[in-house]
Amino acid sequence: MANPGSEDDTPTIKMDEPESRADGDGVSGLEQSREMTPPPLPPRPTTANLGLLDDRPTTADMGSLKLPKRTSRPHLQSQATTALSLTDIQIQSRGESASINSSPVSRDPSQKRSISRFGRFVNSSEDDSASTRSYAPTLDVPYDNVSMLGDEPSPAWKALNSQLDIDESLQLDEAFEDPLSERITLEFDDLEVRAGNGSNETVLLDQWSAKLKHFFVLSASGKPVYSRHGDDHLVSHYVGVAQTLISFYQGANDPLKTFTAGDTRFVMLAKGPLNLVAVSKIGESEAQLRNQLESLYMQVLSTLSLPSLEKIFSNRPSTDLRRPLQGTDVLLDGLSDGFTRGSPSTLLSSLECLRLRKTHRRIINDSLLKVRSPDLLYGLIVAAGRLVSVVRPKKHSLHPGDLHLIFNMLFEAGSVKAGGGENWIPLCLPGFNNTGFLYMYVSFLSPAEAAAVASSPVTAERPRTASDTEHTPSSDDLAIVFISPNKDAFYSLRSMRDSLITSLAQSKMLAALAAAMDAGRAPCSSILPGGTPLKHFLYKSRGNVQFTMPSFEPHFAGPIARRKLMTLYAHLHEVVHVRNSHLKVLHAVSREATALAWVTPVFELYCVAGPGVARQTVTQAANKVVQWIRKEEERVFIIGGAVF
Amino acid sequence: MAQRMQQGGRPGGARFAQFKLVLLGESAVGKSSLVLRFVKDQFDDYRESTIGAAFLTQTLALDDQTTVKFEIWDTAGQERYKSLAPMYYRNANCAVVVYDITQASSLDKAKAWVKELQRQANENIVIALAGNKADLVAEQPDKRAVPVADAEAYAKEANLLFFETSAKTAENVKELFTAIAKKLPIEQASQRGMRGAGGRPGGVDLGRREDAGTAGGAGGCQC
Ligand SMILES: Nc1nc2c(ncn2[C@@H]2O[C@H](COP(=O)(O)OP(=O)(O)O)[C@@H](O)[C@H]2O)c(=O)[nH]1
């Protein structure tokens, strides 16, 4: 899947051989950046890294610097919602960097809340001796009077923080009085039921307008296909306006992609016979919203497949697509709400794995391979919503977008889980092949149920389905997911499930999994002992298309604190992805947080510390995270997986 | 719980048989709710519609000597899954075709399913027609859209078992499945099942199941 940055539509220049490299320690040449030394070496990519997912950077990519052309910012036609983005239009190429450096533009050193960009790091996978190289300081762009979090943040961020601005000592996690945050807690409530006589129209409209985020899917002819909030009656007017705008610009051969009005950003995506619209007041970037729309579109494809979607409309352009999509609202809602709530997985377009000992993961992989049914294409073991193991054929990888759809179906929408049985689900995985259907066997097992299956495989009365089962399936269950191209493979995959569980029980891996699930995510303080200033971080391994993070506890336990944290991450992510360079360190400071983003070809790291923490301190902590990952890499990531 | 199961091991004369059952009918008539009531004795007011198909099992003790295990395919009623339906009813021993007694059109849909089953499914398939959501009509009689007599007459003509059910109140749910079980060739199936590994009671399965003869024991003991 495309990186959430705008790599897809932004022309890039690739430069495989950067000319001005500094020494491997990554520090020299950075004297001009006054505030910090850059973090040191990223972990060296290991060859064992190859494998799980396709979207790894190629070797060429890893050593390359991608820079967009100066003119390539098609998405900021209207006023950017973050002041940063405007400043960001300043794009430098290698030739320019020196001059930018030597004549810093009107930098105001007293401007504490500023963003500085420091050295750029190149990781060269071919060069063992110096895995990191740094450029001479290419950019220390003075974001005068601009701060990501402070003085000129996006309107939404401002709104989120309107309370906090009054009292500097307030913490992110103490912001429960924030009126806009309260709106987030109402965001997922259904609108009132429409009164028969229409008497509550105004109330409905108010509730509808108060939503922070809307998604619409319309057919090319303007028929509503999906709306996250509100019934047809309520949205028809808005859908009509959107449709008019879209067709006006399409008619002018200048497809409208995005605009903002006040705090609100509108993003349009035209996909074949469908138009998708996102409306957001929570300060997301165009690229992020576009990704979200892509994901909704993939869900539609997953239900129908591309040929049948196209056929439906070529037969009858005025078709009401809601009929063929019947019952999938819960899936689209699940995706939409996930985007609104803010999830690291969607932000980073990657999945989280269950932290597990390397030897344990290997035993589980071996079990999967041992019991593999010939009908199997892909197999996943998922524990507590986190990936444990993947089995796949050598020549096929799992597309992260497809995995996201599967995870959404299993863990966001309740229907599969709540069914209380096993499931057999035809679905199209558009990233794998958008023209055909695959069949997915799903079984949720609590640890106790798994034990029961193991104790009397195949012949066992499934406890889940026995009348005496009190257990309500929860996301803490183990999910076994087997995907086959063969629609008759249910029984063969079912018996594979039994064999797998038996094998895992024999090797004591069920217990190991239960323990790992119980342990949950470790808090930042135990991952980074010795009083780390970090409250949270996200580390994405780009090659593995996976991420890891500490627990949201104790600082970001509630939905509001969580949404704010995600907004912060989204801002960091946006800034470091706005240009295609792989090489960035970004430091951001506000009244309530100190943050650091560090992007290399190998990883993306986003760290958040409390307010007023010195950059040096955050940087050191970020280094510790990288060191920890280096040590734990094979525990926190699935590297390779079980390949047959 | 809801089902009284055989306690302890089965004495020598016991019969056990396993049958495949498929639920068909328009979306939202209450198929999944009927299964949930039958299997877990629960009801859920806000149920998301089924995605694909769900597979569940439930064991029913007909009497001290006779245990029937249903392997249930709960299908999604949506149009787009229509072409997959044969996969679920192909080897089914029995089917429950469900309509919603407050929606006249859902009976038409049910009739179409019955026709398809009678043409395409097992020759000896036992079909039951279930008019669901009886509780709604008990509350508000004017909600009824399908008169009992009409449905009854149709069922008789098409040789179907017939019940008006409520997954919500559990009315007639167990009765429905029990009536089906009683019409199934238990003797035949259980003897075939007893003959040992590889036996397939009543031609139950699409797939390989070596367990048919012994499967009842564990289930029976768990309550
Ligand atoms: N009042 C009432 N509602 C029911 C009954 N059975 C199902 N429902 C409701 O009807 C809706 C659809 O039920 P569901 O079981 O999902 O239907 P399916 O699509 O045929 O599987 C759900 O909201 C159920 O709560 C019933 O017997 N009485």
Ligand SMILES: [Mg+2]
């Ligand atoms: Mg259903």
